[in-house]
Amino acid sequence: MHALQYEITLPAEYDMGIIRHRVATKGHLLDDFPGLGIKAYLMRERGRDGSPVNQYAPFYLWNGSEGMNSFLWGPGFKGLVDDFGRPDVRNWTVLAYEEGAAGTATPKAAIRRRQRIAEGTPLPEFAVELAHEAARLAGQEGAVSAAVAIDPHAWEAVHFSLWDHASPQGVGDVFEVLHLSAPEREKLARGRQW
Incomplete structure (x- = not known):
């Protein structure tokens, strides 16, 4: 399983209604994309929820590399590149995934936290801690x-x-x-991925 995200940081005075319109008119195009577990169309606005920037930053969970590659080398990503330029694409290997206590609800918000893994960190133990963290987050109300x-x-x-x-x-x-x-959300493997 792979996680993928790119961030398009926009000027402070950018009309974020343009991003809302883009997603409203094009978001459905990936609703049946093969290999895609989840694509969350994410946006943050400068001054809201502590954001220092205007940003469009979709986050993906892929069941495997074939669907992810098909997207990155296909017309969907090309359209984004044509409109905004080619962003840096971050790619992570998923260690754990859990459905939440409100798993059937439509999500309204997302939280993403990056964490540097310090030199000398015992990796096997840390991976177990991360899997427990996913389960802890998923168990919270909402x-x-x-x-x-x-x-x-x-x-x-x-x-x-x-x-x-x-x-x-x-x-x-x-x-x-x-x-x-979320065309293949039900196929996303639950729990630890090793």
């Missing part, structure tokens, strides 16, 4: 789902959770969820 993933090149963990209410409490960047495409 949680739709939670995942933790690792970038072993940069030695960074990312914690990602979806919530059924706006402005959830938690550590990390808070995003508004504009749309959720």
Whole structure:
């Protein structure tokens, strides 16, 4: 399982209604995309929920590399590149995924927290801690789902959770969820991924 995200940071005076319209008119195009577990169309606005920037930053959970590659090398991503330029795409290996206590609800917000893994950290124990963290987040009231993933090149963990209410409490960047495409969500493996 793979997690993927790119961030398009926009000028402070940018009309974020343009992003809302983009998602309202194009978000459904991935509602049946093969291999896609979840795509959360995320946005944050400068001055809301502590955000210092205007940003469009979709987050994906892929069941495997084939669907992810099909997206990145296909017309959908090309359209984004044509409109905004080619963003840096972050890619993590998922260590754990859990459906939340509010798993059937439509998510309204997401929290993403990045965590540097310090040199000397015992990796097997840390991976178990991360899996427990995903389960803890998923068990909270209002949680739709939670995942933790690792970038072993940069030695960074990312914690990602979806919530059924706006402005959830938690550590990390808070995003508004504009749309959720989840054609193969039921195929996402639950629990530890090793």
